[in-house]
Every structure is written in structure tokens, then in C-alpha cells.
Amino acid sequence: MALVSVYIPTRNRSALLRRAIDSVLAQSYDEIEILVCDEASEDDTPDVVASYIERYPGKFTYLRNDTPQGACRARNRCIEHARGTYVTGLDDDDFFHPQRVACLVDLYVTHAPSFACTRFKYFQDQQQVDMLRDRRYSAAELAKADELTLPALLYANHAGNQVLTELSRMRELGGFDEDMPSWQDYDMWIRLADRYGTAVRSRHLLSFVDDDRSRARIRNSNKRAEGSQRFIAKHAGLMSADQQRNHRNIQYVMNRERPPLRDIARNASLGGYKSTMKVLIHKFFGVALG
Known part of the structure; x- marks a missing residue:
């Protein structure tokens, strides 16, 4: 073994x-x-x-x-x-x-x-x-x-x-x-x-x-958001446009932000639809998920 x-x-x-x-x-x-x-x-x-x-x-x-x-x-x-x-x-x-x-x-x-x-x-x-x-x-x-x-x-x-x-x-x-x-x-x-x-x-x-x-x-601190920003910058060359939009939505979720609808629409991600849904739920109902 x-x-x-x-x-x-x-x-x-x-x-x-x-x-x-x-x-x-x-x-x-x-x-x-x-x-x-x-x-x-x-x-x-x-x-x-x-x-x-x-x-x-x-x-x-x-x-x-x-x-x-x-x-x-x-x-x-x-x-x-x-x-x-x-x-x-x-x-x-x-x-x-x-x-x-x-x-x-x-x-x-x-x-x-x-x-x-x-x-x-x-x-x-x-x-x-x-x-x-x-x-x-x-x-x-x-x-x-x-x-x-x-x-x-x-x-x-x-x-x-x-x-x-x-x-x-x-x-x-x-x-x-x-x-x-x-x-x-x-x-x-x-x-x-x-x-x-x-x-x-x-x-x-x-x-x-x-x-x-x-x-x-x-995962419960502001270091999480800072780490995600560095992660995106470090691996942007590997990411598709859709993946980058998904990670911007993940940042909205982590920061408990309620961005304007135009920003949510601009960052809508097909492959990352869950993060898009979490942003929308927080935007309209004030419920923070994740």
C-alpha cells in the first residue's frame, strides 16, 4: 500500500x-x-x-x-x-x-x-x-x-x-x-x-x-472577497467570458451586494446560473445565500 x-x-x-x-x-x-x-x-x-x-x-x-x-x-x-x-x-x-x-x-x-x-x-x-x-x-x-x-x-x-x-x-x-x-x-x-x-x-x-x-x-471574513479578486486576476487567462461573469456574481453574493438590474443582466452567466439566481434572490428578497 x-x-x-x-x-x-x-x-x-x-x-x-x-x-x-x-x-x-x-x-x-x-x-x-x-x-x-x-x-x-x-x-x-x-x-x-x-x-x-x-x-x-x-x-x-x-x-x-x-x-x-x-x-x-x-x-x-x-x-x-x-x-x-x-x-x-x-x-x-x-x-x-x-x-x-x-x-x-x-x-x-x-x-x-x-x-x-x-x-x-x-x-x-x-x-x-x-x-x-x-x-x-x-x-x-x-x-x-x-x-x-x-x-x-x-x-x-x-x-x-x-x-x-x-x-x-x-x-x-x-x-x-x-x-x-x-x-x-x-x-x-x-x-x-x-x-x-x-x-x-x-x-x-x-x-x-x-x-x-x-x-x-x-469563509466568514472579508479575506474571502479579497481572495476571490486575486483568483480572478490570476486565472483570467483560463476563463471564458461566461466564467468571468459568473465570478463577478459570486463576488456580489460574498459581499452581500444588491447591484442594479443592468449589472446583474450584464453579468448573467449560463454555466454559472446558480450564482445569478443567488444575486437575484438577494436583490429582490434580501435573502443572502452562500
Whole structure:
């Protein structure tokens, strides 16, 4: 079995970090190394990781930044120290379904894509996802996957915030772009698909993203809008006119703007009709979606 490296950036979330790590240790795929990069945590994170290292010798690599350098730099540090054939990631407040890594490795071997990913679910209550997490899938079910082409990805981030790919590919592309204030994951997936071709996505929910609004997350901050602007500028050469119109509508949605109807009409996107509909709903009903 090929070794899979799982990187986890963390800062001052030791209780949530335990949940993330435990979900990796519970994987049905055995050949996994876990790399934790601690962003100068001031809680008991070092002790928590030390306890795992003692219980699972050779399984963990612990890296620590003396000052916070951002999750993007933390991910890249892990990638620099990883030893696996494949690499995937996990945020410290999210967790995996037990069959996620095995599913992605099998999809990667079968389809030889640029990367493999799964469907994912945002949640705010642990109980919302317990039934999904506890369900077990047959090999035939996990073999079902859909293609994610570069044009489809340029309309929206259908891959989520984590994928599995070859470690060598991440390194060849220079890792995550540390100059991006947000959307570093989306930017990385676009670069992988542009360089290496079509990706594949499992049809099953095998990744769970904690959307607790009481904690700071990039998707709930103004960094998200700034990141999207840089994303558009960086990848404009790959985008069609319709895709660029779609991303302008996405910015309206993120900024909670209610633009004039003429601007909505000018940016109407056929391939990105969902973002157009979200702008219209917010314009006329004041309901912000996404």
C-alpha cells in the first residue's frame, strides 16, 4: 500500500484537533502518516500531539511555528516534510469519514486523474453528520465517481477544501500560494487540473466541514472577497467570458451586494446560473445565500 501523508494545520484548538486526528486514525486505509503544523498555539496543543506521538510511534511528525504564519504556510511546511506517495489535508476543525482515504486512493489508481476528491458537507451541529459518518459503503459504491473538468472547476470549487493527489505534483507546483489571503485551496485545484488534466470526485459524502459561525473562518471574513479578486486576476487567462461573469456574481453574493438590474443582466452567466439566481434572490428578497 502506498503511503498517504495527511497534513493538519492547527492553532489553539486542541479539543477539535483531537477529533480531526482521531478521524484520520480511524481510516480503513492503514498506510498513513500524519503531519501537524502548530501555528504557535498557546493552549495544550503541544501536549495533545505529544500524547499521540507516544501512543503511535513513527506515525506523526510535529512541526511548530514560533509565530503564526498562516494556515497556508503551515500546509506547505507539512508538504515539505511529507514522505508519502500521495498527500491530502484536513483542517483542525473538520474530520473525515472512515473510508475517505481508501476511497480516494482507489479512485486515483483507477482513473489516474489530476486529483481525487469526495463530496463534502458543511455542518454546525455534530449530530447532523453522525449518521453520515457512521454509514459504511461497499467497494462497488465507493468506485462510483464523476469527472471534474477544468472548465467545470473554473465555474465553482466543486472539490471543496481538500483533495488527494501525488505529493510530487504538489511540490512541482510549489505548494499553496502563500500570497493568496483566501481561496488558496481552490487556486491549487485549478493549477493541478490545468497541469495534469481532469479530476474525479466520489459521489458520497466522505468529508465534513465544521461551519460553526461562533469561530473565525476565512469563509466568514472579508479575506474571502479579497481572495476571490486575486483568483480572478490570476486565472483570467483560463476563463471564458461566461466564467468571468459568473465570478463577478459570486463576488456580489460574498459581499452581500444588491447591484442594479443592468449589472446583474450584464453579468448573467449560463454555466454559472446558480450564482445569478443567488444575486437575484438577494436583490429582490434580501435573502443572502452562500
